[in-house]
Amino acid sequence: MAKESSFKNMVITLSVICFICSALLGVVYSVTKAPIEAAELAKINNAIKAVVPECNNNPSEEMMKVEGSVVYPAKMDGTIVGYAIKVNTSGFGGPIQIMVGFKADGTIYNTAVISHSETPGLGAKISDEIPTRTQIVGKNPAFSNLTVTKDGGEIDAITASTVTSRAFLKGVDTAHKVFVELQKQQ
Amino acid sequence: MGKLKLIIDGIIKNNPTFVLILGMCPTLGTTTSALNGMGMGLATLFVLVLSNMTISAIAKLIPEQVRIPSYIVVIAAFVTIVQLLLQAYLPSLYETLGIFIPLIVVNCIVLGRAEAYANKNSVIDSACDGIGVGLGFTIALTILGFVRELLGSGSIFGWKFIQGDGILAFILAPGAFIVLAYLIVLFRTVTAKKA
Numbered sequence: 001m002a003k004e005s006s007f008k009n010m011v012i013t014l015s016v017i018c019f020i021c022s023a024l025l026g027v028v029y030s031v032t033k034a035p036i037e038a039a040e041l042a043k044i045n046n047a048i049k050a051v052v053p054e055c056n057n058n059p060s061e062e063m064m065k066v067e068g069s070v071v072y073p074a075k076m077d078g079t080i081v082g083y084a085i086k087v088n089t090s091g092f093g094g095p096i097q098i099m100v101g102f103k104a105d106g107t108i109y110n111t112a113v114i115s116h117s118e119t120p121g122l123g124a125k126i127s128d129e130i131p132t133r134t135q136i137v138g139k140n141p142a143f144s145n146l147t148v149t150k151d152g153g154e155i156d157a158i159t160a161s162t163v164t165s166r167a168f169l170k171g172v173d174t175a176h177k178v179f180v181e182l183q184k185q186q
Numbered sequence: 187m188g189k190l191k192l193i194i195d196g197i198i199k200n201n202p203t204f205v206l207i208l209g210m211c212p213t214l215g216t217t218t219s220a221l222n223g224m225g226m227g228l229a230t231l232f233v234l235v236l237s238n239m240t241i242s243a244i245a246k247l248i249p250e251q252v253r254i255p256s257y258i259v260v261i262a263a264f265v266t267i268v269q270l271l272l273q274a275y276l277p278s279l280y281e282t283l284g285i286f287i288p289l290i291v292v293n294c295i296v297l298g299r300a301e302a303y304a305n306k307n308s309v310i311d312s313a314c315d316g317i318g319v320g321l322g323f324t325i326a327l328t329i330l331g332f333v334r335e336l337l338g339s340g341s342i343f344g345w346k347f348i349q350g351d352g353i354l355a356f357i358l359a360p361g362a363f364i365v366l367a368y369l370i371v372l373f374r375t376v377t378a379k380k381a
Contacts, residue, residue: 021207032270117285
């Protein structure tokens, strides 16, 4: 059975355990650091590739910050063909990170959800391709009212969850503002 | 006691989900599909075996009054290792399980086995107990996820056989409770007959 407790042996035991555990974690952390970063970069790159027209540069290397959002320009032989804009928005279950891709003329090329924690079966459908994309792809937020019909817009719910749909469209709107800002700068 | 019996006991007699009704939070939260349930079960199994072994090895060196904090630190270390490994090598599973991975730290099963079994028994027996209970948890979560996925999204292990949605309620929280309740009834009826 366990030892008698005294102040000294309690302090020593806890310190030793904490020391060993943190050393162990340090080792695992340094081993997994590179693969974790690679996995995250691959995810961003996949999202970029999905939302911008074909390009031959590496958008993640040319990232820039505009209005607090990260922008990845896509270029074909040096000419800009589109932008992937990463925005954060807040949904029903917490933050949602989406990547919105614009063509050079401002129409939405495609969108991708990078991370979300919406309700499975309802809001989580935000990451499915069909409902999100068919409704906004090819539209230009400057000329279309991209809000849900409940709010007077022209989008039927993106998912069965209105909160998620609103959050998603708000993200698209933020991305569009960033896009407009980008156009101004040039 | 035979090692095999220890493992089988963990799966049937001490099944954490169907008999002990422990670890309900991840049980209800992650079983929206069979694969998610299995992933969660395996992550817990891994932590359970390692923490059981470590705790049974160091139990005699730990003063009585600080044993719980010591166990928690050990468990938390293993959970963080699992978390980092999943993040590095299985990022998609890591994302679906999300917050439930760090929450393994406070999973009653892990601390419960440490306190009820590992600190009184040998390292090997504790490892077998961890494997048994961990497998019991994994099997239970996989079955629960399987049923919920089948009814809720109309798919089996991610392979979809119907168009559109299933009965959405089964993917949501109420479905978790309903399916779990029926599975417990079924499990107990079957095991009661045997005994």
